[in-house]
Amino acid sequence: MPDPVVERLSSLPGLSRGDLRQLWRELFQTWPPSRMLKCLMLRVISYRLQEQAFSGLSANSRRRLQDLAQQIESNPNTISATAPAVKPGTRLIRQWKERTHIVTVADKSYEYQGTQYASLSQIARLITGTSWSGPLFFGLKRNASVLQGGQDEFRN
Numbered sequence: 001m002p003d004p005v006v007e008r009l010s011s012l013p014g015l016s017r018g019d020l021r022q023l024w025r026e027l028f029q030t031w032p033p034s035r036m037l038k039c040l041m042l043r044v045i046s047y048r049l050q051e052q053a054f055s056g057l058s059a060n061s062r063r064r065l066q067d068l069a070q071q072i073e074s075n076p077n078t079i080s081a082t083a084p085a086v087k088p089g090t091r092l093i094r095q096w097k098e099r100t101h102i103v104t105v106a107d108k109s110y111e112y113q114g115t116q117y118a119s120l121s122q123i124a125r126l127i128t129g130t131s132w133s134g135p136l137f138f139g140l141k142r143n144a145s146v147l148q149g150g151q152d153e154f155r156n
Contacts, residue, residue, distance in 0.1 A: 005049060005050065005053045005054075008049055009046055009049060009050070012042050012045060012046060013042060017038050017041075020032075020038065020041045020042065020045065021041075023045055024041060024044075024045060027045060027048045027049070027052075028048070032044075086105050086140065087105065088105050088106055088107050089104070089105065090104070090105040091103070091104050091105075092104075092105065092110075092120075092138040092139075092140075094127075094137065094138050094139070096127055096128065101123075101127055103120065103123055103138065110123060112126070119134055120134025120135055120137070120138055120140075121133060121134035121135075121137075122134070124136075124137035124138070
């Protein structure tokens, strides 16, 4: 038996802008912003349909998003410094110049090739020979250009 949610989601790209606006009205009890791009409307509607079918965000996630929204409202130039915590035992793997580099996260340090280091940036410098942000090098944070609409920048 076909999944009704999958069928509904797969039919969305074929809808006209007018049909999408009407569906938005049904789902949100308001009209979408008049200049909203069709591709963005598709994403929001898709999320809403899945949210209705499978439930929404956890209370914890909603609270976190509200906190972030308040931070941004109070200072639009702020960028949240909270990065995902990396638990001890996590292995960070990075390909660099045809070599694979593996770092194991410890309680208060990082192990690379049998040696303990206080920071990921020390390891990134050791690998590249240049000054690097360790969290950026190992993919734990994004380059600032992404936050300004650019692409991920990982140098090799």
